Amino acid sequence: MKENLEQKRFQKNPIRGTKFTIAVSSAKGGVGKSTFATNLAIALKKVGCRVGLLDADIYGPSLPKLFSINSKPESDGQNLKPILKYDIQCMSIGFLTDEQTPMIWRGPMVTSAIKTFTQKVAWKDLDFIIVDMPPGTGDTQLTFSQEINMDGVIIISTPQEIALQDVKRGIKMFDKLKVRIIGLVDNMSHFIGDDNKKYAIFGEGGVEKTAKEFNKDFLVEIPINPDVGKQGDMGIPIVESKPGHEISKIFISLANKIKSIYI
Ligand SMILES: Nc1ncnc2c1ncn2[C@@H]1O[C@H](COP(=O)(O)OP(=O)(O)OP(=O)(O)O)[C@@H](O)[C@H]1O
Ligand SMILES: [Mg+2]
Numbered sequence: 001m002k003e004n005l006e007q008k009r010f011q012k013n014p015i016r017g018t019k020f021t022i023a024v025s026s027a028k029g030g031v032g033k034s035t036f037a038t039n040l041a042i043a044l045k046k047v048g049c050r051v052g053l054l055d056a057d058i059y060g061p062s063l064p065k066l067f068s069i070n071s072k073p074e075s076d077g078q079n080l081k082p083i084l085k086y087d088i089q090c091m092s093i094g095f096l097t098d099e100q101t102p103m104i105w106r107g108p109m110v111t112s113a114i115k116t117f118t119q120k121v122a123w124k125d126l127d128f129i130i131v132d133m134p135p136g137t138g139d140t141q142l143t144f145s146q147e148i149n150m151d152g153v154i155i156i157s158t159p160q161e162i163a164l165q166d167v168k169r170g171i172k173m174f175d176k177l178k179v180r181i182i183g184l185v186d187n188m189s190h191f192i193g194d195d196n197k198k199y200a201i202f203g204e205g206g207v208e209k210t211a212k213e214f215n216k217d218f219l220v221e222i223p224i225n226p227d228v229g230k231q232g233d234m235g236i237p238i239v240e241s242k243p244g245h246e247i248s249k250i251f252i253s254l255a256n257k258i259k260s261i262y263i
Helices: 002-009 033-046 107-119 139-147 161-176 206-213 226-234 246-262
Strands: 018-025 051-055 083-085 088-092 126-132 152-157 181-192 218-224
Touching: 018 033, 018 246, 033 051, 033 088, 033 126, 033 152, 033 181, 033 226, 033 246, 107 139, 126 246, 139 161, 152 161, 152 206, 161 181, 161 206, 181 206, 181 246, 206 218, 218 226, 218 246
Parallel strands: 018 126, 018 152, 051 088, 051 126, 152 181, 181 218
Antiparallel strands: 083 088
């Protein structure tokens, strides 16, 4: 399998400076893609990989807030230098614009911003770039899948039917574009109360069932935990600030799994 992955890498433009590019996607908004992408990036770092994080959400960048980054990237006239935070090389359109400025861009401008971020950023010596995708099945997903080498995509969903409907569209899109789906993640799958009981607030088992239906791997379920949101709001993701937390352990175990698939 590793040989096949290596072969595939040479068919499209790889992002320079990284061995593998993995996207975090879901056609549905608000299911926790950015939260997952930031925590997975840190978990991969903790298991010994060199990691970059590319916020590909041009209209609604999250990385400045989730990593508490307020500085602007430097340019050497040719390339933008990623901003190093928590030992992760980071890039986001949000580093270049005012937080409150809405991006009123047409599709071709989004495509060109993505090309800049993949071809004109001085990513250096990375094992993985984790790409945080915007919601939907639009220009960003197409640009990445068709023009840039993507080594895999992880699909995030919450268990509600309404989320799964969109997720199924997302799976079909990546299948059509021949991007390897590493597997599905059930985020905010359930809540563990103070009474230690499991509450399936949004329903149970739907993501795993969808994975089976489409013959994809089911990777993991991540419970709803207020600490996850709190740490994101503080700009220090939970895996960085509380590596021993039960949620962090889930991410670190997943990072080990992903590392073993590719490296
Ligand atoms: N496992 C979790 N437990 C508790 N809160 C979570 C969890 N995962 C995500 N959240 C919260 O859900 C909200 C949405 O998360 P996030 O912004 O990561 O979603 P998204 O899919 O990237 O959204 P968008 O589609 O707008 O990019 C955030 O407030 C985040 O803190
Ligand atoms: Mg997001």
